[in-house]
Amino acid sequence: MKQFRYSLQLKNDLLDFFILLFNIHGMNSPHNLYIHVPFCISKCNYCAFFSRAIAPDWEYYQNQILHEVDFWHDKLGRIDVPTIFFGGGTPSLMPVETFNNIINHISSRFDLSDCVEITLESNPGTLDEKKLDDFIACGVSRLSVGAQSFDDNELNFLGRRHDAKTAIKLLDTAMQKNIRVSADFIYGLPGHNVQNIISLCDQINKIGLQHASLYELTIEKNTPFGQMNLNMPANDAMADMYLAIQDNIKLPRYEVSNYATPEHICRHNQNIWDGAPYIGLGHGARGRVFMDNTWFEQSGGDIKYSKIDNKTRAIEKLMTGLRTMRGMIIDDAIKNVLDFDFINAHNDLVKIEHNVIRATDTGILILDDLLVDILR
Numbered sequence: 001m002k003q004f005r006y007s008l009q010l011k012n013d014l015l016d017f018f019i020l021l022f023n024i025h026g027m028n029s030p031h032n033l034y035i036h037v038p039f040c041i042s043k044c045n046y047c048a049f050f051s052r053a054i055a056p057d058w059e060y061y062q063n064q065i066l067h068e069v070d071f072w073h074d075k076l077g078r079i080d081v082p083t084i085f086f087g088g089g090t091p092s093l094m095p096v097e098t099f100n101n102i103i104n105h106i107s108s109r110f111d112l113s114d115c116v117e118i119t120l121e122s123n124p125g126t127l128d129e130k131k132l133d134d135f136i137a138c139g140v141s142r143l144s145v146g147a148q149s150f151d152d153n154e155l156n157f158l159g160r161r162h163d164a165k166t167a168i169k170l171l172d173t174a175m176q177k178n179i180r181v182s183a184d185f186i187y188g189l190p191g192h193n194v195q196n197i198i199s200l201c202d203q204i205n206k207i208g209l210q211h212a213s214l215y216e217l218t219i220e221k222n223t224p225f226g227q228m229n230l231n232m233p234a235n236d237a238m239a240d241m242y243l244a245i246q247d248n249i250k251l252p253r254y255e256v257s258n259y260a261t262p263e264h265i266c267r268h269n270q271n272i273w274d275g276a277p278y279i280g281l282g283h284g285a286r287g288r289v290f291m292d293n294t295w296f297e298q299s300g301g302d303i304k305y306s307k308i309d310n311k312t313r314a315i316e317k318l319m320t321g322l323r324t325m326r327g328m329i330i331d332d333a334i335k336n337v338l339d340f341d342f343i344n345a346h347n348d349l350v351k352i353e354h355n356v357i358r359a360t361d362t363g364i365l366i367l368d369d370l371l372v373d374i375l376r
């Protein structure tokens with residue numbers, strides 16, 4: 001585990017080095033790409049993501065994405081793209097031809113020779129083996145499956161359109177291909193306790209997943225769940241369930257909600273959490289663009305972008321970096337926002353070692369409060 005952390009830290013150092021090098025030479029830094037696909041078959045009861053249950057006009061969607069790629073190519077030039085992530089919504093609904101046209105257009109405008117990962121998010125019931133093979137042939141190297149639960153009653157409660165058998169079949173099929181596979185799950189449903197977590201982790205272990213994301217159910221206002229008066233587990237029970245995940249899943253935790261063997265971590269998300277630049281394409285996508293030595297917050301669809309100052313960006317980086325087990329390197333901008341007196345007095349919650357700040361296992365449990373406390 002220690003070796004894993006330091007090898008990742010070395011990658012983080014290299015990332016900063018390359019950003020610096022690109023700027024010295026007047027070139028723009030590599031940017032990861034997030035492409036939002038805002039269409040679903042129906043809306044799930046808990047979902048506040050930007051997605052619509054409509055029949056998509058794929059040609060219109062494709063043209064919009066190509067237009068945004070051209071816009072950023074004009075701004076940034078032929079930048080390197082280390083990772084591409086198609087998120088949603090339900091990207092697996094997309095015709096393979098649309099996906100292929102988008103990838104081909106990206107590779108005509110940006111340099112994909114060092115692209116290490118193209119992720120496609122998918123939902124069970126929207127992706128058969130033939131379509132998966134076609135996506136893989138067009139470049140998909142990582143499949144993220146929205147399994148959410150292995151219990152049909154829970155899936156029904158969540159408003160999912162698939163059953164557990166369909167999810168397991170997609171996972172089994174995908175794991176036989178030459179790609180990396182992940183699955184998302186939701187826990188902390190009304191009535192859930194540690195026993196539910198143990199049973200979920202047992203099934204994840206049994207299937208042999210190498211990457212799993214386990215998210216606590218949060219109730220968002222403008223969702224069907226937000227209109228119900230659900231009897232949610234108490235905070236202490238949620239914390240017990242969270243701790244039970246680490247005790248029972250046979251995968252190292254590398255981010256608050258993400259567990260994977262070192263070879264299977266999501267490189268796109270790790271880059272974003274490390275503070276690397278990324279462009280969000282499509283309505284509902286957000287990015288952080290680094291251009292002419294300045295950070296910009298950016299949104300896809302209508303292509304808006306505006307400057308953010310170094311202090312704001314440093315706080316953002318801390319917020320994402322502290323969610324990861326490897327932590328965040330303290331550069332000059334981050335140094336300026338940290339309250340070192342608080343940190344030194346609370347080594348049980350947060351630690352600085354080798355110029356890297358990291359939340360401890362106890363600190364992770366109160367991360368939102370901790371992030372407020374460590375800032376000056």
Ligand code: SF4
Nearest residue numbers: 040043044047088089
């Ligand atoms: S499939 Fe995902 S994005 Fe679509 S409605 Fe359900 S949770 Fe939201």
